[in-house]
Amino acid sequence: MKLKAFSILVTLFFLLFFIIYPTSVLAETVKDGSKIFTVHCAGCHPNGNNIIRRGKNLKLRALKRNKVDNLDAIINLVTYGKNNMSAYQETLTQNEIKVVSQYVLEQAINNWKN
Numbered sequence: 001m002k003l004k005a006f007s008i009l010v011t012l013f014f015l016l017f018f019i020i021y022p023t024s025v026l027a028e029t030v031k032d033g034s035k036i037f038t039v040h041c042a043g044c045h046p047n048g049n050n051i052i053r054r055g056k057n058l059k060l061r062a063l064k065r066n067k068v069d070n071l072d073a074i075i076n077l078v079t080y081g082k083n084n085m086s087a088y089q090e091t092l093t094q095n096e097i098k099v100v101s102q103y104v105l106e107q108a109i110n111n112w113k114n
């Protein structure tokens, strides 16, 4: 009887773990992405706009038009920079660049609603 209670407890523990763990990791990525964005990008891209070159904003339509509507293209642009936008390969780690690029793409798809 004791053993049964124990195995139920263990099962519950694992269930809880698998329910909570992935969502907290996801939330962490979003939070970090938005933090990096606020510190390094929002100065020129407030709410996904572009204060220097209006047409080159971070809305999905502009990203599509300028062919930066996928993760690799954004990572590439952020890493090496382009025209008036500086490169971030010395400022951010590869992982930070990936996380912030993911954030930009997610926000573009959400139309910068949050």
Ligand code: HEC
Residues within 6 Å of the ligand: 037, 040, 041, 042, 043, 044, 045, 050, 052, 053, 055, 056, 057, 058, 059, 062, 063, 066, 068, 074, 077, 078, 082, 083, 084, 085, 086, 088, 100, 101, 104
């Ligand atoms: C000094 C101002 C400045 C900062 C800071 C800046 N950008 Fe930019 N960004 C620009 C400019 C200017 C362009 C247009 C480049 C061009 O001529 O294609 C641009 C373009 C982009 C584009 C392509 C948009 C399009 O529609 O073509 C992306 C994506 C982007 N930036 C992401 C970021 C991210 C992510 C960061 C932070 C890590 C960042 N930018 C920081 C100025 C900036």
